[in-house]
Amino acid sequence: MKYIIVLGDGMAGRALGELGGRTTLEAAKTPVMDRLARVSEIGMASMVPKGMAPGSDTANLAVLGYDPRIYYTGRSPLEALSIGVKMEDTDVSFRCNLVTLSEEEGAYKDRTILDHSADEISSEDAAVLLEALKEGILRDGYRLYAGTSYRHLLLWERGQVMDLTPPHDILGKRIGEYLPSDAVLREMMEKSYEILERHPLNEERRRNGQRPANAAWFWGAGKRPELTSFKERTGQKGVMISAVDLLKGIAVGAGMDIIRVEGANGGLHTNYSGKANAAVSALTEGGYDFAYIHVEAPDEMGHQGKIEEKIQAIEAIDEKVLGTVIGGLRDAGEEFRLLLLPDHPTPIEVRTHTADPVPYLLYDSTKEEPGERIYCEKTAAGTGREWKDGFRLIGHLLQEELC
Secondary structure (H helix, E strand, O other): OEEEEEEEOOEEOOOEHHHOOEOHHHHOOOHHHHHHHOOOEEEEEOOOOOOOOOOHHHHHHHHOOOOHHHHOOOHHHHHHHHHOOOOOOOOEEEEEEEEEEOOOOOOHHHOEEEEOOOOOOOHHHHHHHHHHHHHHOOOOOEEEEEEEOOEEEEEEOOOOOOOOOOHHHOEOOEOHHHOOOOHHHHHHHHHHHHHHOOOHHHHHHHHOOOOOOOEEEEEEEEOOOOOOOHHHHHOOOEEEEOOOHHHHHHHHHHOOEEOOOOOOOOOOOOOHHHHHHHHHHHHHOOOOOEEEEEEOHHHHHHHOOOHHHHHHHHHHHHHHHHHHHHHHHHHOOOOEEEEEEOOOEOOOOOOOOOOOOEEEEEEEOOOOOOOOOOOOHHHHHHOOOEEOOHHHHHHHHHOOOOO
């Protein structure tokens, strides 16, 4: 038996007037999901423990079976594992987003965050800007590391963990009241705007109709994490397929292998089919028992408030990921169990994560049973099935009780 999780990051949402009271998941054309729904178990699962922030970090840990209340030490340290940054016990790492701030006259603190991703800046452009920041803002005891797209990392030797606001939570808001209380972090952030606002690469981006990546924003602080081995916990040899450093970092911490897919970029136009084909090959030829396919695009479109584009991302997951995986495993004669779900909702109207339960679909190729009409939030909630401790759901997928 092979096991697959297809994770549509932020895929769930809320009913929208623009869609006649439907969610983006309901409005999307998803024939594969709908076929599966008719012969699958559907229900709801809470992936964010009560009182914890609804981030992709806590939620994806839970999807993989790690109780965030035990294993979570901060978002950025998980990303540090992916980038290969060696952290000492006394180090603190921070996510460093390259963001777009408004550029009107006035004080830095009066600016607003227009885009948490600077138009999903390419990793190549971001690397150029990171070099300018390394030369211009760093103080003794601080180091910057380049990641993927807009997602980068600041390391503070012998640092302090502190609560900082994610930029995607304050889109369109004045930044003054959300700046760090720490004077050095705040000074570096303000200096980053001075350096990047008129950087030649940003001038070129404006000419090309792209938003400038004109500031750094620090958040997601934490210390070095310690995860128990996924194989020791589950008995499954697992592989992670994701473009996002956070997910790759979780995989590194859990001792899972990582497959990097060309053209997988964490955006709307990622290589959906390439991810799916990589999973099929890993499961049928590579000796793996378990594959985790993470797709970031619905979350990014939710943050940007783009209804049609979020629908487009969901439809691509349906056709190019689910369709490819199911067809490939059937052609190979493999028996499999597949779990489809988001990690958290990213509703269009709030443009950030919420801690609401998410709809899941569990399909078993060996025992198709009467299921539901379609896969969506409303159908899942109506079944009455709910996993209040969502980190236990993977045990249901694997047909065993996990500690």
